[in-house]
Amino acid sequence: MDLQRIYLTGYRGTGKSTVGKQLANLLGTRCLDLDRRIEASAGKSIKTLFDEGGEELFRQWEHDCLREVASAEVETVPLVVALGGGAILREQNRQLIKQSGVCVWLQSSVETIAQRILGRGYARAAKLNQPKSAHRPALTDLDPVQEIVQLLKVRDPLYDEVSGSTARTDRQSPRQVALEIFAWYHDLSTSH
Ligand SMILES: Nc1ncnc2c1ncn2[C@@H]1O[C@H](COP(=O)(O)OP(=O)(O)O)[C@@H](O)[C@H]1O
Ligand SMILES: O=C(O)C1=C[C@@H](OP(=O)(O)O)[C@@H](O)[C@H](O)C1
Numbered sequence: 142m143d144l145q146r147i148y149l150t151g152y153r154g155t156g157k158s159t160v161g162k163q164l165a166n167l168l169g170t171r172c173l174d175l176d177r178r179i180e181a182s183a184g185k186s187i188k189t190l191f192d193e194g195g196e197e198l199f200r201q202w203e204h205d206c207l208r209e210v211a212s213a214e215v216e217t218v219p220l221v222v223a224l225g226g227g228a229i230l231r232e233q234n235r236q237l238i239k240q241s242g243v244c245v246w247l248q249s250s251v252e253t254i255a256q257r258i259l260g261r262g263y264a265r266a267a268k269l270n271q272p273k274s275a276h277r278p279a280l281t282d283l284d285p286v287q288e289i290v291q292l293l294k295v296r297d298p299l300y301d302e303v304s305g306s307t308a309r310t311d312r313q314s315p316r317q318v319a320l321e322i323f324a325w326y327h328d329l330s331t332s333h
């Protein structure tokens with residue numbers, strides 16, 4: 142088991158980026174947000190990558206950046222890596238995650254996810270089929286809430302495959318979630 146990296150996985154809006162920063166603070170290390178790394182490497186926003194080459198172009202950048210992160214030397218152990226919600230879709234990515242670190246699956250209810258990624262008026266936005274936040278391009282032609290329900294069905298087994306632990310993020314603050322993961326990682330590293 143490689144304890145050098147702690148990956149955070151889970152659907153959009155479950156709090157990977159937010160919890161990742163807090164967890165790295167607790168550990169006195171760094172959080173690398175894979176989406177931000179992709180934008181820096183491509184020199185374009187995620188939205189622009191989707192607009193120019195569709196999801197496929199974005200997934201290729203995501204794979205290339207993950208491969209780099211999984212093989213680069215970690216300066217301060219453990220490196221926290223906040224993945225994007227779809228980084229587990231490719232089999233090769235799941236292998237990279239499993240081989241180069243430990244992974245925690247952040248989970249929230251559909252309602253909480255919808256509120257976080259669509260905003261408080263999500264029911265109305267869903268009815269009007271309005272586009273999501275500029276940072277999170279639509280992934281299907283479904284209405285936004287149905288998209289979450291449908292993609293969770295496909296993705297849940299994949300999040301499960303790569304993860305050694307889970308943490309709920311709809312009943313506790315990001316700091317509490319980070320503390321829970323910190324304690325889990327501490328136990329894991331003292332027993333290995
Ligand atoms: N545990 C939490 N409790 C309440 N709000 C949260 C929690 N975690 C994240 N959020 C909020 O949810 C939104 C999405 O969080 P983010 O970290 O970007 O999720 P992800 O990276 O998984 O898409 C942000 O507005 C963030 O402040
Ligand atoms: O679920 C997905 O397919 C995606 C999630 C996003 O990251 P967050 O999960 O951090 O929002 C980002 O990688 C991209 O918009 C695709």
Ligand SMILES: [Mg+2]
Pocket residue numbers: 157158159176223224225
């Ligand atoms: Mg994120």
